[in-house]
Amino acid sequence: xxxxxxxxxxxxxxxxxxxxxxxxxxxxxxxxxxxxxxxxxxxxxxxxxxxxxxxxxxxxxxxxxxxxxxxxxxxxxxxxxxxxxxxxxxxxxxxxxxxxxxxxx
Amino acid sequence: xxxxxxxxxxxxxxxxxxxxxxxxxxxxxxxxxxxxxxxxxxxxxxxxxxxxxxxxxxxxxxxxxxxxxxxxxxxxxxxxxxxxxxxxxxxxxxxxxxxxxxxxxxxxxxxxxxxxxxxxxxxxxxxxxxxxxxxxxxxxxxxxxxxxxxxxxxxxxxxxxxxxxxxxxxxxxxxxxxxxxxxxxxxxxxxxxxxxxxxxxxxxxxxxxxxxxxxxxxxxxxxxxxxxxxxxxxxxxxxxxxxxxxxxxxxxxxxxxxxxxxxxxxxxxxxxxxxxxxxxxxxxxxxxxxxxxxxxxxxxxxxxxxxxxxxxxxxxxxxxxxxxxxxxxxxxxxxxxxxxxxxxxxxxxxxxxxxxxxxxxxxxxxxxxxxxxxxxxxxxxxxxxxxxxxxx
Ligand code: SF4
Ligand code: SF4
Numbered sequence: 001x002x003x004x005x006x007x008x009x010x011x012x013x014x015x016x017x018x019x020x021x022x023x024x025x026x027x028x029x030x031x032x033x034x035x036x037x038x039x040x041x042x043x044x045x046x047x048x049x050x051x052x053x054x055x056x057x058x059x060x061x062x063x064x065x066x067x068x069x070x071x072x073x074x075x076x077x078x079x080x081x082x083x084x085x086x087x088x089x090x091x092x093x094x095x096x097x098x099x100x101x102x103x104x105x
Numbered sequence: 106x107x108x109x110x111x112x113x114x115x116x117x118x119x120x121x122x123x124x125x126x127x128x129x130x131x132x133x134x135x136x137x138x139x140x141x142x143x144x145x146x147x148x149x150x151x152x153x154x155x156x157x158x159x160x161x162x163x164x165x166x167x168x169x170x171x172x173x174x175x176x177x178x179x180x181x182x183x184x185x186x187x188x189x190x191x192x193x194x195x196x197x198x199x200x201x202x203x204x205x206x207x208x209x210x211x212x213x214x215x216x217x218x219x220x221x222x223x224x225x226x227x228x229x230x231x232x233x234x235x236x237x238x239x240x241x242x243x244x245x246x247x248x249x250x251x252x253x254x255x256x257x258x259x260x261x262x263x264x265x266x267x268x269x270x271x272x273x274x275x276x277x278x279x280x281x282x283x284x285x286x287x288x289x290x291x292x293x294x295x296x297x298x299x300x301x302x303x304x305x306x307x308x309x310x311x312x313x314x315x316x317x318x319x320x321x322x323x324x325x326x327x328x329x330x331x332x333x334x335x336x337x338x339x340x341x342x343x344x345x346x347x348x349x350x351x352x353x354x355x356x357x358x359x360x361x362x363x364x365x366x367x368x369x370x371x372x373x374x375x376x377x378x379x380x381x382x383x384x385x386x387x388x389x390x391x392x393x394x395x396x397x398x399x400x401x402x403x404x405x406x407x408x409x410x411x412x413x414x415x416x417x418x419x420x421x422x423x424x425x426x427x428x429x430x431x432x433x434x435x436x437x438x439x440x441x442x443x444x445x446x447x448x449x450x451x452x453x454x455x456x457x458x459x460x461x462x463x464x465x466x467x468x469x470x471x472x473x474x475x476x477x478x479x480x481x482x483x484x485x486x487x488x489x490x491x492x493x494x495x496x497x
Contacts, residue, residue: 015178015190016164038168066262066302067448077302087171087300090164102162 006032016090018100022057025097033095038085046083046095049073053096063093063101113145115152131223138222140237143187147179165192165240167247170299173257174243190240194220195258196233196250197291200284201271211253219246229324229411230308231268232258262454263301264294269311270318278388279313280331280401281429286311289433294440303444304451314397315385321409321420326457327443328406328420329436333398336378337387343394344374358387364485382485402428405439408458418458421466425480442473 001020004011009032012020017036019025030050034042042050052073056064069088070077084091089101119128128145135141147158163176175193182189196212212233216222221237228234238246247257258266267290270276272283290309291298297307310321313331321328348354354374359367366380367387374394376387388395405427406420427435443457446469451460461469470477 016176018164065304065453067304070302077300078296081169081171081300085168086166089171090166100162100164 006036014100016094016100018094019097022097022099025054029097030095037091037094039083039091039095043083045075049075049080049083049092050096053092053098057096057098063089063098111142111146111149113149116145116149134222137217140187140191140221141223143185144191144221144223144237147181147185147188150181150184159191163192165243167243167257170257171301172260172263172299175260177237188237191221191237192240192243194235194238194243194246195228195230195260195266196235197256197258197266198227198231198233198268200269200287200291201274202227202231203271203274203284208253212255215246215249215253219249230258230265231310231319232266257299259298259301259306261301262303262305263299263307264297264303265306265308266298267291267309267311268319270313272311272313276313277392278316278331278385278397280333280397281313281329281403281432283311283313283329283331286329286432286436290436293437297444302448304447305454305456307444307447307457315383316389322406323409323417323419324411325409325420326407327436327440328409329403329432330406331397331401331403332383332426333401334426335398335400337376337381337398338396339374339376340394341373344391345372347391347394352391354391358390361386361390384485400428402426403432405436407443408456408461410456410458415459418456418462419483420458421461421483422481423475425478439473446472 001012002015004013004017009028011024011029011032014020017033019029030046031042034040034046039046052069053063064072066077066088070080073080075083080088080092084095093101113128116128120126131141131145135145151158158180160178160180163178165176166172166174173195175195177191177193179185179188179191199208213222213224216224216235219238219242220235223236225234225236235246250256267287269283269287270279272279272281274284287309290311297303307327308325309327309329310319310325311329312319312321315330315332317330321330344354352358354369358374359365359369363384363386364380364382366377368375388397403426404422405424407423408418409420410418424435424439447457447460450464451457455463466481467477470481
């Protein structure tokens with residue numbers, strides 16, 4: 001498994017850079033990972049999304065569907081991409097420490 | 106191949122015979138592309154072990170887009186380091202697949218700089234498929250594509266890259282401008298193309314006439330097929346010329362008409378246009394004598410898909426006839442209602458056709474505000490769906 005060195009910390013991640021072990025997540029993970037997903041500053045809106053995803057995952061064990069995510073955070077999809085330029089699956093889920101979402105190709 | 110290092114006994118079998126061979130092509134490309142040897146090596150191993158060696162479901166992409174790149178990783182990277190990453194990029198093809206040789210060269214040059222150089226022209230959705238690159242090359246490749254006027258296509262739960270037959274640019278049968286429709290729809294729904302918002306994929310295909318050269322009736326969630334409302338245009342002199350040239354009009358034309366609405370008395374061909382189901386057979390056989398009518402437009406169908414999660418479905422008619430000049434507006438209105446319904450009720454990875462099957466066509470029509478009519482069938486002259494409600 002590859003290791004990712006960020007801000008002096010070493011994270012064990014899969015080849016796409018998602019945390020191997022979702023339980024090691026804490027807020028520092030999101031802060032450390034932000035840069036590689038094209039985010040300079042984590043704002044309150046970012047945290048709203050990250051916390052939503054985190055809680056959803058802890059409750060249901062998977063990532064929510066897109067329409068649910070937009071509805072429940074109140075962010076339209078374009079806003080989600082403004083906040084997380086690499087998108088909800090690759091960007092937001094990674095910062096929230098979710099395992100890699102499985103989708104179709 | 107002179108510098109071929111590997112033993113590819115099983116793959117070599119695929120070079121035999123008169124037909125094109127991807128093994129031959131990849132071996133050829135190995136002269137300029139360093140990844141090809143490892144690619145063939147891994148494939149040979151897969152054939153030996155009867156087991157695929159690509160891991161499923163990588164998530165890679167470019168900034169701002171949620172699709173267009175499909176992540177692929179080898180599960181035996183130590184053995185085949187050149188294909189440890191082997192991501193696919195989908196590139197939006199031009200409407201009707203019209204290229205200049207210059208644009209093809211540009212595409213190939215970009216891909217040789219940033220990827221394996223191997224392409225698949227085209228994928229089943231219609232995109233130009235760039236096969237095999239590393240994560241670090243994605244952004245630079247995307248940048249160069251953009252500068253050359255190309256964009257990525259769709260992947261994941263999005264509107265997939267729309268495609269169209271050659272239409273009016275080459276084909277006299279086109280009943281509406283498929284190339285323009287395809288282009289307009291692509292531009293209209295850029296967000297839905299690049300930022301997957303749906304329960305699953307959604308494909309549009311545009312065919313100019315019922316010959317349906319892009320197989321839209323079988324392979325798109327929303328299929329638009331050109332047709333005409335009035336009578337087949339007939340040139341009696343040309344009919345006579347076909348007969349004089351030896352065509353067996355009775356057997357080859359009339360007898361094969363699916364609705365048996367044609368008569369040939371040895372001199373005169375008559376068509377009962379009221380009974381014609383617009384199958385194109387007679388027109389295809391006698392292209393000089395017969396052509397589609399003058400009142401042209403399209404039929405909009407819904408719900409086809411290839412067999413992936415569940416079995417294959419053919420499309421069913423949603424709107425029997427829309428005049429060509431109203432097509433874009435009608436489509437937009439329809440699409441917004443269909444997507445709203447699918448968004449609300451579709452389950453994860455449920456295509457629109459499957460949702461319609463699950464809730465029933467009459468509930469679906471109710472939800473999108475269309476009245477059921479007898480033409481809403483999967484094949485002409487088929488039994489229509491039966492729409493009775495409790496109070497009726
Ligand atoms: S679908 Fe019809 S109009 Fe389009 S290329 Fe084929 S024959 Fe021509
Ligand atoms: S288009 Fe087909 S159904 Fe119509 S007259 Fe010709 S063969 Fe018959």
